[in-house]
Amino acid sequence: xxxxxxxxxxxxxxxxxxxxxxxxxxxxxxxxxxxxxxxxxxxxxxxxxxxxxxxxxxxxxxxxxxxxxxxxxxxxxxxxxxxxxxxxxxxxxxxxxxxxxxxxxxxxxxxxxxxxxxxxxxxxxxxxxxxxxxxxxxxxxxxxxxxxxxxxxxxxxxxxxxxxxxxxxxxxxxxxxxxxxxxxxxxxxxxxxxxxxxxxxxxxxxxxxxxxxxxxxxxxxxxxxxxxxxxxxxxxxxxxxxxxxxxxxxxxxxxxxxxxxxxxxxxxxxxxxxxxxxxxxxxxxxxxxxxxxxxxxxxxxxxxxxxxxxxxxxxxxxxxxxxxxxxxxxxxxxxxxxxxxxxxxxxxxxxxxxxxxxxxxxxxxxxxxxxxxxxxxxxxxxxxxxxxxxxxxxxxxxxxxxxxxxxxxxxxxxxxxxxxxxxxxxxxxxxxxxxxxxxxx
Amino acid sequence: xxxxxxxxxxxxxxxxxxxxxxxxxxxxxxxxxxxxxxxxxxxxxxxxxxxxxxxxxxxxxxxxxxxxxxxxxxxxxxxxxxxxxxxxxxxxxxxxxxxxxxxxxxxxxxxxxxxxxxxxxxxxxxxxxxxxxxxxxxxxxxxxxxxxxxxxxxxxxxxxxxxxxxxxxxxxxxxxxxxxxxxxxxxxxxxxxxxxxxxxx
Numbered sequence: 001x002x003x004x005x006x007x008x009x010x011x012x013x014x015x016x017x018x019x020x021x022x023x024x025x026x027x028x029x030x031x032x033x034x035x036x037x038x039x040x041x042x043x044x045x046x047x048x049x050x051x052x053x054x055x056x057x058x059x060x061x062x063x064x065x066x067x068x069x070x071x072x073x074x075x076x077x078x079x080x081x082x083x084x085x086x087x088x089x090x091x092x093x094x095x096x097x098x099x100x101x102x103x104x105x106x107x108x109x110x111x112x113x114x115x116x117x118x119x120x121x122x123x124x125x126x127x128x129x130x131x132x133x134x135x136x137x138x139x140x141x142x143x144x145x146x147x148x149x150x151x152x153x154x155x156x157x158x159x160x161x162x163x164x165x166x167x168x169x170x171x172x173x174x175x176x177x178x179x180x181x182x183x184x185x186x187x188x189x190x191x192x193x194x195x196x197x198x199x200x201x202x203x204x205x206x207x208x209x210x211x212x213x214x215x216x217x218x219x220x221x222x223x224x225x226x227x228x229x230x231x232x233x234x235x236x237x238x239x240x241x242x243x244x245x246x247x248x249x250x251x252x253x254x255x256x257x258x259x260x261x262x263x264x265x266x267x268x269x270x271x272x273x274x275x276x277x278x279x280x281x282x283x284x285x286x287x288x289x290x291x292x293x294x295x296x297x298x299x300x301x302x303x304x305x306x307x308x309x310x311x312x313x314x315x316x317x318x319x320x321x322x323x324x325x326x327x328x329x330x331x332x333x334x335x336x337x338x339x340x341x342x343x344x345x346x347x348x349x350x351x352x353x354x355x356x357x358x359x360x361x362x363x364x365x366x367x368x369x370x371x372x373x374x375x376x377x378x379x380x381x382x383x384x385x386x387x388x389x390x391x392x393x394x395x396x397x398x399x400x401x402x403x404x405x406x407x408x409x410x411x412x413x414x415x416x417x418x419x420x421x422x423x424x425x426x427x428x429x430x431x432x433x434x435x436x437x438x439x440x441x
Numbered sequence: 442x443x444x445x446x447x448x449x450x451x452x453x454x455x456x457x458x459x460x461x462x463x464x465x466x467x468x469x470x471x472x473x474x475x476x477x478x479x480x481x482x483x484x485x486x487x488x489x490x491x492x493x494x495x496x497x498x499x500x501x502x503x504x505x506x507x508x509x510x511x512x513x514x515x516x517x518x519x520x521x522x523x524x525x526x527x528x529x530x531x532x533x534x535x536x537x538x539x540x541x542x543x544x545x546x547x548x549x550x551x552x553x554x555x556x557x558x559x560x561x562x563x564x565x566x567x568x569x570x571x572x573x574x575x576x577x578x579x580x581x582x583x584x585x586x587x588x589x590x591x592x593x594x595x596x597x598x599x600x601x602x603x604x605x606x607x608x609x610x611x612x613x614x615x616x617x618x619x620x621x622x623x624x625x626x627x628x629x630x631x632x633x634x635x636x637x638x639x640x641x642x
Contacts, residue, residue, distance in 0.1 A: 047605060047609060049602075109604065110552055110604070227606050229607045315609070319543055
């Protein structure tokens with residue numbers, strides 16, 4: 001070899017050594033832990049050099065459909081929406097769909113720029129509708145022949161609730177109220193602001209909503225402004241909590257705190273108890289921290305950011321707060337880590353005997369875990385008003401055996417006539433699951 | 442080895458050519474560099490060329506040799522090498538500020554400064570590798586390349602550590618920032634000591 005060739009070889013060898021050194025850090029598959037129910041196994045915290053990311057690889061549905069249990073059928077009742085998130089079944093059977101995309105969180109670190117580009121690959125590319133779309137099946141044949149805009153020019157609407165003739169919509173920055181009359185297909189006027197909601201940064205922008213059984217109060221779930229305080233504690237004022245808002249005056253108080261991202265709220269039929277699904281923190285490992293379904297106690301503190309699942313201290317929060325850790329309530333029911341529960345609805349006997357008593361939970365699916373989890377709607381069986389038993393898959397197949405993701409469930413609503421409505425914000429579709437006529441599951 | 446005649450290039454060593462020079466040549470070289478003409482006359486009296494240069498008969502005396510680097514350090518290489526240092530030093534200071542104040546913004550600053558240091562560090566490393574490819578891996582040029590390599594790899598690991606949320610950066614991030622900043626300083630010292638256009642011998 002010539003001298004020049006030798007020199008080039010040395011230079012190239014050094015360059016290759018760098019490349020190999022960088023490539024040599026990747027994680028394997030996470031062990032599957034039984035993380036369902038009241039007492040999930042919690043492994044040690046871990047965080048390697050690179051987070052273990054498995055981003056959804058979107059593909060069109062084609063002839064495929066989500067899978068449902070025997071005795072049930074599923075069909076798409078609306079497509080081509082502007083990112084549907086939550087749905088509300090109105091008394092006459094019409095369905096309202098909240099569509100939009102919110103959040104204005106600035107990218108603070110190089111990591112934010114890299115991660116947001118990667119994560120965007122797993123989401124829809126369409127623009128958010130910032131509107132409510134009304135779907136109507138006038139003749140009851142299961143085809144929703146009317147699809148019309150009920151209200152537009154909203155700001156990332158998410159939570160929906162109807163109290164009598166008041167239709168409440170939780171925008172990302174305010175709780176607003178429309179007048180609603182049975183059968184109406186278009187809002188007659190711009191909405192009235194009930195109260196402004198915390199909206200600075202809006203790292204977690206979704207504002208979930210439920211009305212108390214008597215309609216006197218509205219509950220709004222407000223997500224944290226960070227994964228785990230990396231935007232500073234001052235950004236977390238009035239965040240990671242559920243507000244109780246007086247419907248008449250718009251006055252509010254913190255109803256429960258320490259709920260990292262309460263993405264959906266529901267009032268339990270019969271008891272009137274408020275329940276929530278909560279998305280827990282990331283970057284502590286593939287099996288930490290479990291997302292959960294819990295009854296929300298008035299005045300309760302559920303741990304975020306200081307601890308998780310009771311008294312498990314999160315060392316990433318500095319300064320720490322041992323008193324808050326000691327006060328943290330253990331949630332009721334673990335749904336599993338990173339499933340990203342974004343919807344919850346209590347079932348009714350109209351859904352069939354096997355699924356009569358319990359709650360449906362829409363799981364958007366993980367992005368930082370291998371193998372991925374979620375990407376389905378599960379049914380959490382209840383007994384005597386409490387969760388009892390492992391979750392059962394109710395709508396699955398959003399992530400196919402071929403590794404492609406065709407849909408991602410968000411909000412779920414139970415139609416009292418015996419149907420589950422599922423909003424899918426990847427394929428921008430509303431799915432409706434019904435019992436097959438003539439079967440008694 | 443016989444001493445070559447004035448102005449003759451000794452090509453036996455292609456990577457580090459020796460060039461003899463006369464007082465006159467030395468004066469011109471030194472003047473071009475804006476340096477003072479010192480200690481080159483046979484009487485040992487220091488004179489500045491502007492006020493009192495050597496006598497005419499002294500002008501053709503061979504007074505020494507210049508080690509000619511075949512490709513003097515480029516201004517570009519010097520610039521990126523110098524630019525890397527304050528960025529990594531800044532990251533260290535910002536990490537220390539976060540460590541002592543718990544104010545998250547310092548950690549964000551440290552992340553960006555580390556990223557900036559990596560950009561300039563990568564270019565400096567590339568320049569060093571090109572030098573090796575052209576002139577061979579020997580002595581200080583190899584030391585510089587290896588120093589820059591270690592600085593960059595540790596800096597990159599530090600950037601990944603800084604991608605963690607909040608206090609999860611600590612204490613690893615601070616420790617790595619200190620090491621990387623010190624390595625960057627040493628790299629720059631080695632670079633500027635070695636990579637000059639010519640050194641008297």
